[in-house]
Amino acid sequence: MHLTIDEVRHVAELARLQLSEAELTLYAGQLSAILEYAARLQQVDTSHVPPTPYVLPLTNVMAADTPTPSLPNEAALQNAPDQADGFFRVRAVFEESYA
Amino acid sequence: MRKALYTLTIHEALDGMSAGDFTAVDLTRSLLDRIAQVEPYVKAYLTLTAELALAQAEAADARRAAGEDAPLLGIPLAVKDVLCTQGVRTTCGSRILENFVPPYTATAVQRLADAGMVLLGKTNTDEFAMGSSTENSGYFTTRNPWNLERVPGGSSGGSGAAVAAQEALAALGTDTGGSVRLPAAYCGVVGLKPSYGRVSRYGLVAYGSSLDQVGVLAKDVRDAALILTVMAGHDPHDSTSMPTPVPDYQTALTGDVRGLRVGLPDEYFIEGVQPEVKAAVHRAIDVLAKMGAEIVRISLPNTDKALPVYYLVATAEASANLARFDGVRYGYSAGADSILENYRESRGRGFGAEVKRRIMLGAYALSAGYYDAYYLKAQQVRTLIKQDFERAFTQVDVIACPVAPTTAFRIGEKADDPLAMYLSDVFTITLNLAGMCGISVPCGFDNAGLPIGLQIMGPHLGEEIVLRVAHAYEQATTWRTHRAEPVALEA
Numbered sequence: 001m002h003l004t005i006d007e008v009r010h011v012a013e014l015a016r017l018q019l020s021e022a023e024l025t026l027y028a029g030q031l032s033a034i035l036e037y038a039a040r041l042q043q044v045d046t047s048h049v050p051p052t053p054y055v056l057p058l059t060n061v062m063a064a065d066t067p068t069p070s071l072p073n074e075a076a077l078q079n080a081p082d083q084a085d086g087f088f089r090v091r092a093v094f095e096e097s098y099a
Numbered sequence: 100m101r102k103a104l105y106t107l108t109i110h111e112a113l114d115g116m117s118a119g120d121f122t123a124v125d126l127t128r129s130l131l132d133r134i135a136q137v138e139p140y141v142k143a144y145l146t147l148t149a150e151l152a153l154a155q156a157e158a159a160d161a162r163r164a165a166g167e168d169a170p171l172l173g174i175p176l177a178v179k180d181v182l183c184t185q186g187v188r189t190t191c192g193s194r195i196l197e198n199f200v201p202p203y204t205a206t207a208v209q210r211l212a213d214a215g216m217v218l219l220g221k222t223n224t225d226e227f228a229m230g231s232s233t234e235n236s237g238y239f240t241t242r243n244p245w246n247l248e249r250v251p252g253g254s255s256g257g258s259g260a261a262v263a264a265q266e267a268l269a270a271l272g273t274d275t276g277g278s279v280r281l282p283a284a285y286c287g288v289v290g291l292k293p294s295y296g297r298v299s300r301y302g303l304v305a306y307g308s309s310l311d312q313v314g315v316l317a318k319d320v321r322d323a324a325l326i327l328t329v330m331a332g333h334d335p336h337d338s339t340s341m342p343t344p345v346p347d348y349q350t351a352l353t354g355d356v357r358g359l360r361v362g363l364p365d366e367y368f369i370e371g372v373q374p375e376v377k378a379a380v381h382r383a384i385d386v387l388a389k390m391g392a393e394i395v396r397i398s399l400p401n402t403d404k405a406l407p408v409y410y411l412v413a414t415a416e417a418s419a420n421l422a423r424f425d426g427v428r429y430g431y432s433a434g435a436d437s438i439l440e441n442y443r444e445s446r447g448r449g450f451g452a453e454v455k456r457r458i459m460l461g462a463y464a465l466s467a468g469y470y471d472a473y474y475l476k477a478q479q480v481r482t483l484i485k486q487d488f489e490r491a492f493t494q495v496d497v498i499a500c501p502v503a504p505t506t507a508f509r510i511g512e513k514a515d516d517p518l519a520m521y522l523s524d525v526f527t528i529t530l531n532l533a534g535m536c537g538i539s540v541p542c543g544f545d546n547a548g549l550p551i552g553l554q555i556m557g558p559h560l561g562e563e564i565v566l567r568v569a570h571a572y573e574q575a576t577t578w579r580t581h582r583a584e585p586v587a588l589e590a
Binding site for chain 2: 003008011012014015016017018019023027030031033034035037038040041042044046049050051052053054055056058061063071075076078079080081082088090091092093
């Protein structure tokens with residue numbers, strides 16, 4: 001298993017991570033080594049084995065449908081890098097022409 | 100001269116305060132003095148809350164004077180900095196949360212607070228609990244109190260070092276792949292990882308949601324049992340917390356292991372394990388045998404696949420969980436011109452190298468074309484690992500083995516080789532994948548004077564039997580009387 005720089009760049013894009021060229025090179029090598037180690041799993045016969053995403057026997061946990069107080073607006077916003085009128089403020093997502 | 104108060108266990112301190120020998124303020128002052136003395140060498144804490152601690156200690160003394168009692172009334176503890184504490188900065192060891200002050204408190208911490216805890220501060224951790232040494236902390240590396248050139252283990256290394264250096268009577272940690280048991284072993288203290296679902300994860304900043312569990316680092320097994328009793332149990336805020344009733348775990352500490360079957364898994368006594376570690380664990384098993392336990396050889400045949408399974412499952416979950424750090428709602432924001440650039444720059448600059456590496460690995464394992472080969476495959480092999488344990492626990496009551504292949508390694512020794520670092524978790528991650536419980540209890544020292552940990556593993560919700568065996572062993576030996584003295588090391 002060997003990851004190319006372009007593959008690493010693609011994954012960084014999926015993960016919304018800005019990486020330097022030096023980081024891309026470093027991770028290409030390190031991730032390749034880790035994936036090579038992980039390749040030993042391919043030899044295990046799992047054709048009749050169900051996956052375990054989660055170990056507990058609990059399913060469909062229900063809660064009473066009663067309203068309870070939630071975090072106040074000010075508390076939810078207390079760590080916001082930018083806010084206005086009780087909202088998180090972000091850069092416009094759409095171009096001006098769509099407005 | 101009476102023993103310095105900071106050297107006490109929780110149960111000794113509770114006895115002393117009940118008898119009127121000293122107050123919670125006396126006890127807290129003793130710990131704050133101890134912290135002032137050793138913290139420059141150990142560096143266990145990211146944030147100290149001395150003023151808050153003294154105020155809480157005064158309140159505890161007032162409650163006790165009014166005739167009230169509570170399980171941890173006036174007991175000074177530390178909390179790993181991945182558990183949210185309302186009004187007290189919570190960094191997760193990451194620069195991206197350098198100024199984050201949570202608007203609410205984690206359930207596990209709240210239950211300790213309701214039981215009368217005095218909070219001394221928040222302890223250092225590998226960034227977002229990703230690491231085995233605290234070298235991945237975005238702030239500094241914590242030192243092992245037994246040898247300041249060595250790591251304390253991770254990721255709850257600050258908590259392990261704080262308890263070992265007697266800078267807290269006990270501390271909360273979290274364990275996703277061994278992050279409570281490894282620092283406990285490296286620092287020579289007790290480290291309990293409860294079963295998945297035993298303790299609420301509400302307010303624990305998520306790393307691997309199907310693996311994470313809040314645990315305890317303590318000076319002895321009784322203290323660990325006491326804290327688990329206080330913090331375990333169902334929480335409406337965490338639908339994965341089990342509704343199973345919580346016993347008083349201290350009543351399980353009978354000292355009796357007669358007739359119990361202790362399994363020794365061949366796969367945990369392999370080549371590559373430090374000979375002194377192997378020898379110490381075998382001697383510990385001999386002690387249990389002499390006390391009347393039956394020793395049974397067992398096999399956990401899929402053990403060698405656990406590490407790759409863990410590093411695919413945990414990183415996949417991490418890549419999803421850490422998507423929340425977007426520079427919009429909390430944490431560092433780069434202030435870039437477009438929202439997409441702001442995501443990329445905030446995350447690229449805010450996260451450290453190991454966190455980015457794991458997010459990348461997880462995102463790759465989940466990405467189109469690789470999902471079946473990596474993520475699904477890992478989940479299937481996870482089933483086989485879980486079945487290994489289920490089969491073993493029909494033959495034996497508990498499993499005994501080393502916590503880690505070696506004692507504490509040197510700072511910097513594995514920093515450039517992620518795979519070598521991951522291998523220190525090879526004997527602890529199996530339990531997390533199976534969702535079961537385990538404990539590390541001190542069982543000796545290597546030739547360099549570094550502590551060795553004995554791991555006792557139990558089935559899901561088998562905390563009582565695990566604590567019982569660990570306590571019986573602990574009380575039959577004298578390892579708990581050895582304490583690190585970091586100042587003498589420096590001088």
